[in-house]
Amino acid sequence: MKKKFLLVAVLVVFSLILGACTQEAEPTEPPMEEEPAVEALPQGQELANAYDGMYDGTVVTMAGPFTDQDEVVFNDSIAGFEEATGIDIQYEGSKEFEANINIRLDGGDRPDIVDYPQPGLLQYAVEKGYAIDMETLINPDWIKQNYSEGLQNLATMDGPDGPIVAGIWARANGKSFVFYPKAKFDEAGYTVPTTWDEMMTLTEQIASDGDTPWCIGIESGAATGWTMTDWIEDTLLRVAPPEDYDAWIAGDLKFDSPQINEALDYIESIWFNDDYVYGGRAAIPTINFGDAPKPMFEDPPQCWFNRQGNFVTTFFPEEAVSGVDYDFFYFPPIKEEYGKPVLGAGDIYGVFNDRPEVRAVIQYFSTGESLRVWVEQGGAILTHNDADLDWYQDPVTRGVAETLRNATTFRFDASDLMPGEVGAGTFWKYMTDYVSGTITREEALQQIDASWPEN
Amino acid sequence: MATSAKSQKRSQQFWTNFILIIISIIWLVPILGILITSFRPSQEVFTSGWWTILPHKENIEVDRISIADSVDVDGPITIEGITATFDEWRTGIELDDGRFIQWYGNKRNRELVVYDEQWVGFNTDLTLKNYSDVIGGKTITYKDGQGNTITRYGNNLGGAFLNSLAVSIPGTIIPILIAAFAAFGFAWLNFPGRNILFTIIVALLVVPLQIALVPILQDYVRMGLNGTFLGIWLAHAGFGLPLATYLLFNYISTIPREILESAYIDGASNFTIFTRLILPLSVPALASFAIFQFLWLWNDYLVALVFLGEKNKTVTIAVAELVGEKGQDWQLMTSAAFVSMILPLVVFLSLQRYFVRGLMAGSVKG
Amino acid sequence: MANTQNTDTEQGGILSWFSSTLGQILISLFVPIVTFLVLWQGYLFLQRAQAPQIIQVLVAIVWGVGGVALLYVVANWLVLKLPKPWSSRLQPFVFVGPAIAIMGWFLAVPVVRSFVASFQDRLGQEFVGFDNFVFAFTNPRMLETFRNNLLWLVFGTFFSVAVGLLIAVLADRTHGEVIYKSIIFTPMAISFVGAGVIWKFIYTYKGVGLNIQEIGLLNAIVTALGGNPQPWLNIPPWNNFFLIIIMVWLQTGYAMVILSSAIKGVPAELLEAARIDGASEVRAFFNITIPYIKGTIITVVTTIVIFSLKTFDIVRVMTGGNNGTNVIANEFYLQSFTYTHKGRASAIAIVLLIAVTPVIIYNLRQFNKERKGF
Known part of the structure; x- marks a missing residue:
């Protein structure tokens, strides 16, 4: 019994100590002041x-x-x-x-x-x-x-x-940019392409010179595939009117439609040609998008083009000088009637x-x-x-900012605007599976269409 | 007779050890990979496999050959007596003496490299820098695969260690204590609803804890528990209890009935039996669950992030931030993995002595 | 010192006061109130603690562990003060009550809420009937996860338990037991971030091309043997097995530790007797050890089956569920956090619960068989 009494006593003391420790300064309320007569700024x-x-x-x-x-x-x-x-x-x-x-x-x-x-x-x-x-x-x-x-x-x-x-x-x-190693590029005597055809001719020339022209990587952890979706969006704006692009975001234009398929034809002509892509098609889904441009900065460059948003320059070597070692060109138009669209x-x-x-x-x-x-x-x-x-x-950044301001058409990244389960889900996933070659293009597009939420 | 038995025993010992060593080696290969990577300079991590620090054969550059401007690179090119096209040189040609010649770069780069296959010994180019970066670095600078410098900001791992301990120790002991009581209740006491409650506990094992995050966070915000240690222990207790109760029940229910019966006959109360008899007898089970619960809490990321937040960073959160957005700092991740692995291993080794034979057997006899 | 003596001299008085009925009732009220106060003060302290970290941690440990122990002691003491039929009726709940309450709060109630949400739409605002379950059972993505989880369940569980048992049994007879067991256990201690890195080093694929050197171990071995490098994690259905290997590597330690502690409980006399009767080691193992630790094997299999149903980290880190490697828990995670589709996420969680029913039934049978209670 005495033991129990002591226990109780100890508990009381312990409780008091803890209580003392708990007391801390209450945050003092800032004194209410009369609103000073400051003139409002335009923001508020x-x-x-x-x-x-x-x-x-x-x-x-x-x-x-x-x-x-x-x-x-x-x-x-x-x-x-x-x-x-x-x-x-x-x-x-x-x-x-x-x-x-x-x-x-x-x-x-x-x-x-x-x-x-x-x-x-x-x-x-x-x-x-x-x-x-x-x-x-x-x-x-x-x-x-x-x-x-x-x-x-x-x-x-x-x-x-x-x-x-x-x-x-x-x-x-902005995302409609192709980065290239400028110093080496000039040294090799290549010229910046302004149309899709010029770009493909240059691609073929670089390949016949013995190099792989493109570095492409779409790995991005749980978000693997988004780089591919950017390519599709950017290409779609070049083969179809912006209204189709908007209809596509709204779910009115199917993935398995002639427009998207046409865009994919253009992409496949680069991506699925093992002579054009660093590491070959099968490596695309395994190369991180941030690592993808790195072979451009080797000496001699292992690849020459990386199509990406302007943020990719943070993945470039710190020693590389903007405007000297690397520069960008605008991802060239395919059909003249759609002007110079920019994806952002x-x-x-x-x-x-x-x-x-x-x-x-x-x-x-x-x-x-x-x-x-x-x-x-x-x-x-x-x-x-x-x-x-x-x-x-x-x-480079100023050039990007200027391109954005001068764009004839500006469209926002479609996958960011689609319902999450498509834009951040099936669109990424099935494009990755398609590039890996585990499903066909038709299957991929139909699966994405099927995943579109009903209401 | 005696000698044959002895030799049989020896051969048994041999095979036992043989199998164990094979399995251990398989298990060790990835661990060794992490260990070696954690000591390698960052640049090498991305350019060569970790096993290349072991002796191996490799093509070593021994010479370079320049092609005169007069040579037409689109036609056949003759080097060292061999004539081949650009494409063939680009792929590389092996000479009779074992040397290997390959075109360097593209056509405009009129240069070839001569390689010779040679043995390379142990690569001793190892560094402790990754560890000092992970543990104390305020600013971390290292080189990536292409030799580019990367700078990033470090974290205070010391404070994070304390936080992780504050989460893990009570977060391990509290659910074990509660689960042990419950397991005893389920195994040896009769009460209405016993079956149904036990069924629910087994079912709860499979519930993904993510479904509980939002409702619990709502409760915590209302109770002012969000961001407190108390909150996170309760959460870990809640998420760990089904498994703890299930495992301990399975152990406690196998305690021979006779032991308990004799104690009841001696007039012991349930509480006394639990504290004096069940707990000591269950030490191996308690110890093994303690190991796992400690490990899970120590390596937990999601629960700590949601309920503890950024103010009391645990080791996992600090390391995750240290590693940077680009997720490509593998040398840091591997050294961080080893740093954070030490404590769980110490716990495992120190609880080893509770896995002893005959705890129960002795008591049966007694 | 003086105080203690004082208490000693008054001991008799206090004792008699304690024994009076009024005292009994008072003390029955007083003790819980004091206990409650102590715990409440600790709660407040920890809730808005601004003390130095190390003190917080110490108070936390003492309060957390001591508080729980105290609760049980006081609750048991109180129950025993009740009249006999009540005390024996209520006592089991002193033992199981706290566990039930906590599990109820943290898991059971959220499950019930999920159950309701599984019949609601994306934002949990309108009821949509069985739509979410139709999705869960017919969508091709979900069907893929079922197939994959089945692979995980069968192969992951079998190899983890088999290897774990083998190590536990064999290591028990050697002098290097602690070393072998530590090696097998180590993967469990590695955070998954670190483990993910190393398995990427094993499976990684750099592509085919000039001057591309494979830094993945598996591809290095394949090319050394004269083969072509493969993107291992992009080849269905084999990539599932490459992922399951990771799970086995990680989980075998768990099976080993639990089985090992059970094997230590097999009475040496039984094995000795079998050996004297001339039984071989293998036979002794199957006839004595296995039946003796059967309960533990069931426990381990049950838990690993459940782990494999909940598999998530490995898939998310290694493949993100792409290329035919998606699993139920990853789809659950995507639906709840990436697609913010509460209804579907809840339905998937409920499907997981349904999937585990056979395991529950089996365990319940065992439970009833072993049910012995006093």
């Missing part, structure tokens, strides 16, 4: 307040897929704003972002701002009613002024209470909690200034109209 009132120091000490949480180098550059880009306003933007980057973000949103653990690498993912948050309409957060006139109409349309999504402007665009990238993609911010400081931050993000540091360091192209071409310091 809150941004002006923030620069006035009104939200000093507040925290805004962000989540996104940037890790590693990108996370550092992103933090550099927002450092100036944080210093000027005293708002602490806590960015949390995760490599499993795509899987993790919906769990967090559904679970109620919602970051204030989320940076989506593709708009398809934001669609889910909009359908579930988590995303807040940007027009309530940012001055709508500013959004109209600072983003192109096409981009605004892409950001308008159907929520449970009707369409909302679900997000604002951040960085963009981009990341988009969504907002999930409405507080004044969150408004201030998202208003700031709607200006090109917010990513200027990133642009200057290279690797980012902005969607904001107030961004200046002079910010782009390396010639």
Whole structure:
């Protein structure tokens, strides 16, 4: 009995100690102030307040897929704003972002701002009613002024209470580019092709000179196959009118249609010719898209062309000088009547909690200034109209930005806009199986058509 | 008679060891691959297989031959007395003396390389750099297959180790304790609903834990448990309990009835029997489950990411971030794999002594 | 010191106070309340802990482990205070209750919710009848996963258990037991990220071309023997077997550890007696060891069958389910997180549950056979 009494006594003491440890300073509420008479900025009132120091000490949480180098550059880009306003933007980057973000949103653990690498993912948050309409957060006139109409349309999504402007665009990238080792290319006496036929003639010439012209790799872990889908989209824009492209995204144009098949004929003429592709057709699904361009930089180059988005330059050797060692040419048109189409993609911010400081931050993000540091360091192209071409310091990035602005037709990456199970699922999967040769083209296209959701 | 028995025993010993060694070698090959890769300079990892550090035959470049500008490369080309077309030279031609000549680059590159097949000894070009990068590196710089420099930012693995321990130790002990109680209850106590509850537990074994992530996260957010250690232990306890209960039940139910009967006759209560008799007798089963649960928690990524987040990074999360988006830093992944493997191996070896013979046999006799 | 003496002198008084009925009731209330307070304080401490990491970890370990033990002691103590019929009726629940409660919260309730969701649409807003199950049982992608999971189940389980048993039995008779067992166990300790890398080094394919050197072990062996390199993971249906080999490499350690601890429990006297009767080692193994550890073999087979049904990491890391290697759990993962189709994902989870029914029934039979209870 005495033992038990002691036990009780010990428990009480232990509990008191723990209790003492638990008491910690309650976070002090920032004193409510009268709203200072700061004149609103074109983006909104809150941004002006923030620069006035009104939200000093507040925290805004962000989540996104940037890790590693990108996370550092992103933090550099927002450092100036944080210093000027005293708002602490806590960015949390995760490599499993795509899987993790919906769990967090559904679970109620919602970051204030989320940076989506593709708009398809934001669609889910909009359908579930988590995303807040940007027009309530940012001055709508500013959004109209600072983003192109096409981009605004892409950001308008159907929520449970009707369409909302679900997000604002951040960085963009163009995908209709073929990179080549410029110094060696000039040395060999090759000339940059401007039409598809010229490109194929050059391809044949390089092959007969004893090299493999193309480096192609579509491996990308769980996302293997997306590089192939980009090729199809880019080629489709060159053999069919943009209306067909839009119909294809909407599900009205089948995968097993003459247009897609025609695009695939052009692609097969390069991909399935073992003399044209580094490692041969069977190696394409096993080579990582980031490793694919590397043989271009060997001496002598093991391959000469890599068709990819401008982001691929981050996979190039750090020693390689942009504009000198490598450059790009525009993926040439096939049918003249469709002009010079450009395929692109981009990341988009969504907002999930409405507080004044969150408004201030998202208003700031709607200006090109917010990513200027990133642009200057290279690797980012902005969607904001107030961004200046002079910010782009390396010639390749500036060239890409110019190509994007001069495009006769701009179309967004179709696989990002299709329903997730097609655009991030069967389209990737069956194209990979088809390139591997485990199923035929016809089977692949029919399987994708069959997987299209019914409603 | 005695000698034949002895020789028979010896041959048995030989064959036993022989089979074990063969299997061990098969199992070791991939492990050896990871080990060697973890010590290789990054550039070599991508250009040659890990086994090339062992002695082997290889074509070594011994000479280069230039072709005069006057030679027409589209026609037949004569080198070292052999005449062949460009395509043939490009594929390479073997000379009678064993040397091998191959065109270097494309046609415009008027150069050929002469190779000679030679033995290459042990490659001792190994480095500890991958390990120092993984453990302490703030900025990591290394070269990829083409000799290009890559720079990336390191992580604090020391703090991550502490976090992993804080997750794994209670996360292992708590479910084992709870499961042991439950297993005893199922094996030796009568109560209504016993069958149906046991069926449910076996069924729960197959439930993918992913279905629980969202509902549990909702509860955690409401209870303020999200991001806490308590939250993650409970989660691991919840996900680990079906297997723990199932395994321990199967062990505890095989304890001979006589042992328990005599204890009941002596007037011991259920609780006393459990703590004094069942727990000590179940040590091998407890130890083996402890090993697995510890391993799973130690290597868990998804549950830690969802419930603990970025603030209390575990080793797996820190390593995953360290490896970088491009997923191509194989030398870092392999050394990280070895660093994070040490503790589970220590746990395994230290629990080895609980796998001893005759624990139960002795008690039957007694 | 003085305090202790004080308690000693008052011991008699306290004892008599304890024995009074009122005291009994009071203490019955007091102990749980104090226990609750302790646990609650620990909970609060850990919930918003801002103490240094190392202290948190220590408190965490003490509180977590001690708290659970305390709960059982107090609960048992309370139940025993109840009148006899109640105490014996309730006591089993002291033992199984906490486990049931936690499993209920973390697994059973989500399963029920999934069951409901499996009849709903993509976002869980409208009921769609059996549509998701029609998808699960007719879609060619799903049919492929069924075929593959069957391969995993049969070959993965057989080889893991067979090799595990072989090692456990043989190593038991040698002096190098710990070494052999450690080698087989090591793959389990490697994080899958690391293991994935090494198996990529084994199966990787660089393509055919000039100056392309294979860095994959399997292709290096094949080319050394004069063959052509192959993209091993892109050739159905064989690529499934290359993936199953990885599972066997990883899981055999599990089978070995559990079977080994069971083999240690086979009474030496029985084996000795068989040997004296002139039975060969092989015969002794099949006639004595196997029947003795039959229960454990069933346990191991059951768990590995379930692991193979839940196989996911290997496939996701190595092939992403492409080229005819998709498995149920990978499709579940894709449906829930990539395609955000709650309904289908739930239906697939339910299908997994249905698939395991024969295993459950078999185990339940064993359970009833062994049922002995007091």
